[in-house]
Amino acid sequence: MGSSQSAPNREEAALLVQRLHAMRMQDRDIERDYVSIDTEKGMLTSHANSPSLSISSAETWEKQLLADPKNRLALSALMQNDVRNIISQKVATLPDTQTYNVKIPFEGSPVTNQRSSGRCWLFATTNVLRVPIMKKYNLKEFELSQSYLFFWDKLEKSNWFLEQIIDTSDMDLDSRIVQELLGSPVSDGGQWDMAANLVHKYGLVPQTLYPDSYNAMNSGAMGSIITSKLREDALKLRSIKQQATSGTSSKLAAMKARMLQEVHCILTLMLGPPPKPEDKFSWDHYDSNGKFHQLQKTPLDFAADISSSNSFRTLGAKVSDMFSLVNDPRNPYMKLLTVDRLGNVVGGRPVTYVNVDMSTMKAAAISMLKAGIPVFFGSDVGKYSNSTTGTMDTRLYDYKLAFNVSLDMSKSQRLRTRESASMFPSQTCPSSASLLLPDVLLQRTEPDMSSTVTHAMTLTAVHLDPSTGKPIRWRVQNSWGTSAGTEGYMVMTDAWMDEFVYQVVVDPGYVGKEIKEILGTKAKRLDLWDPMGALA
Incomplete structure (x- = not known):
């Protein structure tokens, strides 16, 4: 109301x-x-x-x-x-133009819109993966179904959650780990490794074959229902496990199967029955020349087209080979990180990150862009961003002018105090609603712009200094529709990237041997509540 x-x-x-x-505030010494x-x-x-x-x-x-x-x-x-309207600085917006000297030749279209949902990681993933498909089939516009992956992710996360509940039944219900699990059993958010798990197990389908339902575009109610059900189920499973009778294991398995069937019921009725991974679909479409085509493939075979497309992977790498570089200055660089009990597919690949400095991360991203490959990345988009102008610039807001206070924490300090995180937590990815999009254009309610609000997007271009070769600004393909930024694209300054970008997903062919070798080492295990465990 x-x-x-x-x-x-x-x-x-x-x-x-x-x-x-x-006017200027005069300096004064005030004892406090x-x-x-x-x-x-x-x-x-x-x-x-x-x-x-x-x-x-x-x-x-x-x-x-x-x-x-x-x-x-x-x-x-x-x-x-709005305070951000008052303290915004034109010095930030004037030079941030959509001109670049390194740009992938094929960005993919149309600009997508996640609406009122936290599916940014799935949109960023499918925005990257659609490029080779569009090239292969000569398409002018194309979207992969984000809802298809969303359906299976919710079901897989439900199974993951129930397994974690069973595994932690010997812990006190009020323990931090159990409470963290109960806090967000099936958030909309996710990570690249989770997306890779879904593509590997379920494949991909065109968006026209499984389009967004109302509850995909407005996921809050569905998420709330499933979360309440899973929390209730968690108490039942813990009670059975703690009794520890001879038939406990089989009883737990039967109970969990019934619980998952109930979640499947909710998902099916609210999102619609999804295509089956091994059943052939029939996709009618026109190519960019207006010629009609009909394609019949299974979702798994359709996904396999990506890895075999020479136009996308010059080294023939698979989607499952791509991995995350992160910049976490709290931890040693050139080390592998993982997060305890974070995942979606039981038995799938774990969520891992190779921790590197920003120069290494940027070099990998630039190499991929020069090769024509879009780059999935995760950032703390709520900081110094304006979706109306499409600006991501550390000079954007002058808090000292308004309040005579400075916000000067380092990247490491922001992580340690939970002021910043590389991925979005349990609520939803932020939408343009939270970043100054005019009210008449809003498609969703405003999310909580708390300290860990972050977002996954796609890099498609970079402007390099002709004399030094260093990056000046980056072109960002977003998933907030065409009303945000410049027809859906934003400009990110390199200084903003230093401060608020934490992750890029790279093809192994565009990093050094020493980085690839880190993937085979033992990972440092971060706590589930660590900022690096938040989800995009």
Whole structure:
């Protein structure tokens, strides 16, 4: 319930912004009371007269704040407008143009739209994988079915969750691991390795054969129903497992099968019956010359076309061979990382990352773009981004101008404090709704823009400095529809990439031998609640 607010007077807001920028806060030294924790005694230690918050102090701060005319102007501007509109900087948007000297010749179209769902990782995956199919069949426009993978991912995640619940039945229900599992049994989010598992087991189908249903585009209700059911099932499985009788194993298997059948029922009725991986489908289509074609293949055979397409994989690598490079400055570089109990397909490939510095990650991405290959990547898109202008730039917002505060944490510090993460957690991927898309264009509700809001997208171009060869800006293919950015594309500065990009997926042919060898080493196991365990 609620009523929509009237649009702010843009001319008035612009005038306020001009006046705000014309004034400057004078430096002043203000002593501030604070408290800290005595870690040895576990007691509060006061560094002021009293450890409690003083009402009189708040009154004094307010008087000091509003004594400055610049702050009174800021009050008028910020109370009536989105703060990001007020503090956005034109210095960031003017040079961020859609011109590049390295661009893949075939980006794929149309621009996709995940709507009100957290399927960004599946959209980024299918946006990458459709390119070789479009080349092979000479298609002008084409989409792979994201809902097809979405259906099977939900069912696989349900099975994964129930298996983890059985395996942790000896742990206390209030333990951190069990509570983390219960927190998000079947989130919309996922990782590249999870997508590879789905493609390997279920294949791919054209979007026209299994299009989005309402609940694929608006996944919240379906996810809530399945989550409630699985949490209820978890308590039943834990109870049976803890009884530990002679027939416990067979009883657990039978119970789990019934539970999965119930989840399958929910998915089928809300998404529609999906194609079967080994049943042939018939796909009628026109090529770019207007010639009619009919193709009959199984989803598994259709997916196999990707690995055999010379136009996509010059070295003949398979989709399953592609892997993730991440930049996690908390951990040693040139090491393999994995996340405990994170996955979707039981018995499938685990989620792993090779941790590298940003220069190594960028070099691999540039090599792939030069070879004409789009690049899946994961980033903390909620930071310094504006979907209306299609800008991702660390200079985009001037918080110091408005509040006289700076946000200066390093990449490592943001990870350690959960201010940033490489993949999206249990809710949904952010949509353009959260990044300043006008209300009339919104297709979904605004998500929680918390510290770990992140997003998977696709790189299709980069602009390199002609004299140094270093990247200046990157072209980003998004999945928020054509109304976001420049007809669905965004511009990411290289400085933004340094700070907020954590992952790129690479073909093994475009990295050095020393990196490929790391895949065969023992991985450092991160906790399930680690920021690197959040999902795109």
